Amino acid sequence: MTEHRTLNVLGISGSLREGSYNTALLRTARELLPPGMTLDIMEIAELPLFNQENENPFPAVVAEFRERIALADALLIASPEYNSSVSGALKNALDWASRPPRQPLKSKPVAILGASTGNFGTVRAQLHLRQILTHVGALPLGKPEVLVARADQVFDADGNLLDQVALGLLRDLLEALAPWTRRMAP
Numbered sequence: 001m002t003e004h005r006t007l008n009v010l011g012i013s014g015s016l017r018e019g020s021y022n023t024a025l026l027r028t029a030r031e032l033l034p035p036g037m038t039l040d041i042m043e044i045a046e047l048p049l050f051n052q053e054n055e056n057p058f059p060a061v062v063a064e065f066r067e068r069i070a071l072a073d074a075l076l077i078a079s080p081e082y083n084s085s086v087s088g089a090l091k092n093a094l095d096w097a098s099r100p101p102r103q104p105l106k107s108k109p110v111a112i113l114g115a116s117t118g119n120f121g122t123v124r125a126q127l128h129l130r131q132i133l134t135h136v137g138a139l140p141l142g143k144p145e146v147l148v149a150r151a152d153q154v155f156d157a158d159g160n161l162l163d164q165v166a167l168g169l170l171r172d173l174l175e176a177l178a179p180w181t182r183r184m185a186p
Helices: 021-031 060-071 088-097 123-135 164-184
Strands: 007-013 037-042 074-078 109-115 146-148
Touching: 007 021, 007 060, 007 164, 021 037, 021 074, 021 109, 021 146, 021 164, 037 060, 037 164, 060 088, 074 164, 088 123, 109 123, 109 164, 146 164
Parallel strands: 007 037, 007 074, 074 109, 109 146
Antiparallel strands: none
């Protein structure tokens, strides 16, 4: 991949909630992108529950989701933490994206981040998400980690991230994603 080509990143929030801190985190990421990178955020709420009987052909919304992943140079996944793991909605989306043919997650660079109202951010969900992504052949970026804890205290009512440490880590993650993507690209 050429060093100067614009990198197109697809953002996916694992939260369906209208006031989602994870979706707000992706919107904040869009404001902090380094030069030469774009971020398009895709909703996953309309994806049907995965059912192997419905994958030939894929439902139109699933086919579009898979195509957008395939066309992206990298993914930026914001995961909430539900019961020490990823949300069912995010797991469902990854199940659809991992199916043959042309498995769009395979060899796809991915950066992970997350926000929760708990004291540990989304550390357990992110560990589980890394396990899932590695299993399906995606290439998760190891560091830096963006684990926004007490999200209800660090975002304002309009969804703006106010915590300077979290903003710095998010900026660092985006800056690390660019060379990771270029290094991992076929």
